[in-house]
Every structure is written in C-alpha cells, then in structure tokens.
Amino acid sequence: MPVATSTARPGGRSARVRAAVHRAVQEFLAGNPAETMTLPLIAGRAGVHPTTLYRKWGTVADLMADVASSRFSGDIVVPDTGSLREDLRRWARDVATDLADPDVLAVMRAAIGSGPQGGCACTADRHAQLTAILDRERARGGTAPETAHAADVLLGPLYYRAIFAGQPADPSWTEELVDALLK
Amino acid sequence: MPVATSTARPGGRSARVRAAVHRAVQEFLAGNPAETMTLPLIAGRAGVHPTTLYRKWGTVADLMADVASSRFSGDIVVPDTGSLREDLRRWARDVATDLADPDVLAVMRAAIGSGPQGGCACTADRHAQLTAILDRERARGGTAPETAHAADVLLGPLYYRAIFAGQPADPSWTEELVDALLK
Structure with missing residues (x-):
C-alpha cells in the first residue's frame, strides 16, 4: 500500500473516508432498523471522528441522500x-x-424514510439510463416512447412491487412490462 | 364528557390512547425528520407514559406500521x-x-423507512378497494383485468411518481392510466 502517496493527496483521504462511511451505513442497515441510525454510530463503525460526519453531511438525511445517489449510480451498464x-x-x-x-432495499427504504430528496436520489440514474436507451433508438431512425411514459410503465410497477407489495419480480414479468410499453 | 362510562370501558381508554399516539406521530412527522422520532418523544407529545408505548408497540417500526395501516385504511369510499x-x-x-x-407522504415515507412491513401497510387497503371494484364488474356480467395487473398499471405509476419522482399527479394523467388498463 503506497501510504506516502495517499497521505500526500488530501482528495485521496477524503475519498477513503467517504467510502468507509458509505460502507458503514450499508453494513449498519443490513443488520439494524433504519430509525436507530445516528451519525456517531456510523462514525464509530467507520473509524472516523463524529465531527467529520457532522461537518461533511450535517444530518442522517443528508448522509442517506449521498449514500443513495452513490449506491444507485452507474452500476448498471446500459x-x-x-x-x-x-x-x-x-x-x-x-x-x-x-x-x-435485501441490502439494496434496506438502503432504498432508509433513503426514502429520511426525506423527499432521498427517494429521488434512488432513481435519478434509472431515468438517465432509460432516456439513453430511448434516445439511441431515435438516433437509429426508429421511434421510441417518451421517457416519462416509459418510466410509468416500467419503473412504476418494478419499484411499486419492491417497496409496497414486497413481491420479488420474476424475469418473465419484466418482459411483459416491456412488451406492454412497445405494444 | 361521560368520564364514568369511559373509565368503566377499558377498550375506550385504550382506543383513546391509540388515537392520541397516532395523532402525535402525524404531527411530529409534519414538522420533523422521521429519523429523529423516538417512542419517548411521541409519548411526551401524546401525554402518555413511555412504558405504555413500549408495551403496546415495542419499536418505532411497529408503531409506524400500525399508524400506516390505520391511516391508509377505509378513508376512500369505493x-x-x-x-x-x-x-x-x-x-x-x-x-x-x-x-x-405532504402530510400523507410524510407518514408514508416514515412507514417505508421503518421496515418492509411499513410499505405494505400503506397499500394493503388500496389493493382491497381495487379488487372490490373489479369484482363488482364481474358480478355485473362484465369482464375485468386481474388485480395484480391493474395494480401494476394504476398503483405502480401513482406511487412511483409520488415517492420516487416527487411529481404531483394531475387528474387527466390518472384518466390516461385507466384508459391504458382498459384499452
């Protein structure tokens, strides 16, 4: 491990702290009710001083919004x-x-529970991915539905079942959703 | 107020405590982040001893599931x-x-945040209402889609937009959802 290099780059330390804190949040939520989470508890798990968390995030809600937008960004290749x-x-x-x-759902539920901005952070990237897929079809010369309508038909049932109905989605059902969108 | 009568009926006092606690939760959530809610705080607002809450609900998650299933039950006439x-x-x-x-959304977000059963408690009654509407059409001799499919097409987008996209639904859009379901 190149310790000398990493201590020379403050950005490196900051990124490591953020990664350790995000990991501590996900591990905490995998084993504990979201409403028992506090910044000092997360600081203890991450091996970081609590004041660092208060300075960087301020509240559990701000931390959850950051974890959700990071966790739900860029990990699905279009x-x-x-x-x-x-x-x-x-x-x-x-x-x-x-x-x-279940770990993904725990982070998502905690983000939704901590405020309006947390919920949006879970799906902003899904909208961007959907828009990219639909735009590419238009670029090929084909026609494609609007993103808002496609999100209603595809993401609506997927997230509704996961969060509200507690039903796991089976692959053939997801194909039916796509077929309903494209007729 | 017939005090003598109500002290003679233990169910009456228990129902009043439950109503006061539910009201305290909704008032708390209208003005405070969900993650700062604790049973002692709610007990203080409701004018009830904390041990009563611990005995009756045990945890914030159990209390939220009870509030959600009560708040989202029976208040929409089919x-x-x-x-x-x-x-x-x-x-x-x-x-x-x-x-x-916004107050409904605050209760719903807190219920989702407090655990898997919270989300389900928010929508169990909506499923029952939808089933009742579809069953009645069949009883009239008409045909109607299955509840699960109708929930995907109607409740999916409605709850997805409210919780994840933070978009208010406009009435003409809800008509389009119904028209898409019935073709």
Missing part, C-alpha cells in the same frame, strides 16, 4: 443490442435483479 | 357508478389526491 425491445428487456431485468437484493 | 371505467377513474383520482398531501 445494454446495446441493436434492438430497442431487447435493450429494454435486459435493462428491466437488471433493475429487477437489483431490487431483489 | 365509487359505484355502474361503469368500470368511471369507477376506476374516480378511484384513481382519489388516490392521486391523497398522494398529493
């Missing part, structure tokens, strides 16, 4: 098969797989 | 216009109106 239907089917199946992970 | 389309349009508009209330 498929590019040349077919809109196949791209959407693969993408919807990946979203469903992610939503079937 | 429309009966003689037409499935019109029944669903009115019902979907009522659900959307409910979801546009």
Whole structure:
C-alpha cells in the first residue's frame, strides 16, 4: 500500500473516508432498523471522528441522500443490442435483479424514510439510463416512447412491487412490462 | 364528557390512547425528520407514559406500521357508478389526491423507512378497494383485468411518481392510466 502517496493527496483521504462511511451505513442497515441510525454510530463503525460526519453531511438525511445517489449510480451498464425491445428487456431485468437484493432495499427504504430528496436520489440514474436507451433508438431512425411514459410503465410497477407489495419480480414479468410499453 | 362510562370501558381508554399516539406521530412527522422520532418523544407529545408505548408497540417500526395501516385504511369510499371505467377513474383520482398531501407522504415515507412491513401497510387497503371494484364488474356480467395487473398499471405509476419522482399527479394523467388498463 503506497501510504506516502495517499497521505500526500488530501482528495485521496477524503475519498477513503467517504467510502468507509458509505460502507458503514450499508453494513449498519443490513443488520439494524433504519430509525436507530445516528451519525456517531456510523462514525464509530467507520473509524472516523463524529465531527467529520457532522461537518461533511450535517444530518442522517443528508448522509442517506449521498449514500443513495452513490449506491444507485452507474452500476448498471446500459445494454446495446441493436434492438430497442431487447435493450429494454435486459435493462428491466437488471433493475429487477437489483431490487431483489435485501441490502439494496434496506438502503432504498432508509433513503426514502429520511426525506423527499432521498427517494429521488434512488432513481435519478434509472431515468438517465432509460432516456439513453430511448434516445439511441431515435438516433437509429426508429421511434421510441417518451421517457416519462416509459418510466410509468416500467419503473412504476418494478419499484411499486419492491417497496409496497414486497413481491420479488420474476424475469418473465419484466418482459411483459416491456412488451406492454412497445405494444 | 361521560368520564364514568369511559373509565368503566377499558377498550375506550385504550382506543383513546391509540388515537392520541397516532395523532402525535402525524404531527411530529409534519414538522420533523422521521429519523429523529423516538417512542419517548411521541409519548411526551401524546401525554402518555413511555412504558405504555413500549408495551403496546415495542419499536418505532411497529408503531409506524400500525399508524400506516390505520391511516391508509377505509378513508376512500369505493365509487359505484355502474361503469368500470368511471369507477376506476374516480378511484384513481382519489388516490392521486391523497398522494398529493405532504402530510400523507410524510407518514408514508416514515412507514417505508421503518421496515418492509411499513410499505405494505400503506397499500394493503388500496389493493382491497381495487379488487372490490373489479369484482363488482364481474358480478355485473362484465369482464375485468386481474388485480395484480391493474395494480401494476394504476398503483405502480401513482406511487412511483409520488415517492420516487416527487411529481404531483394531475387528474387527466390518472384518466390516461385507466384508459391504458382498459384499452
């Protein structure tokens, strides 16, 4: 481990603190009710002084919004098969797989519980991915539904079932959602 | 107030305590972040001894599930216009109106944040209402979609937009959802 190098870059330490704190939040939520989480408890798990957390995030709600936007960003590669239907089917199946992970659901529920901004942070990236898939179809010369409508038809049922109905999504059901969107 | 009567009925006192505690939770959530809620804080607001709350609910998560299932039960009258389309349009508009209330959203977010059972408690009654509307159409001799599919198409987008996208639903959009379900 190049300790000398990393102490010479303050950004390196800051990034490590953030990673340790995010990991501490996810580990905490995997084993404890969200409402028992406090900044000092997370600081203790992450091996960081509590004042660092108060200075950097201020409140549990701000920390959860940061964890959610980081956790739900950039970890799904947008498929590019040349077919809109196949791209959407693969993408919807990946979203469903992610939503079937109890640890993912715990972070998402805690983010929603901590305030309005937390909820949005969970899905901002999904909207961007969906827009990218639909835009690519138009660039190919095809037609594609508007993002808002596609989000209603695809993300609506996926997130509703995961959060409200407590039902795991099966892959053939996600294909039906895509087929309903594209007729 | 018939004090003698109410002290003679233990159920009366228990119901009043429950109502006072539920009201205290809703008032607390209207003005404070959900993650700062504790049973002693709610006990203080409700004028009830904390041990009563610990004995009756045990944890914030159990209390939130009870508040959510009570708050989201029986307060929407299922429309009966003689037409499935019109029944669903009115019902979907009522659900959307409910979801546009910031106090309703605060209770719902807190219930989701407090654990898996919280989310389900928010929508169990909506499923029952939807099933009642669809069953009535079949009893009239008409055909109606399955509840699970109708929930995906109607409740999915309504709750997704309210919780994740932070968008208020407009009435014409809820009609489009119903028209998409019934073709």
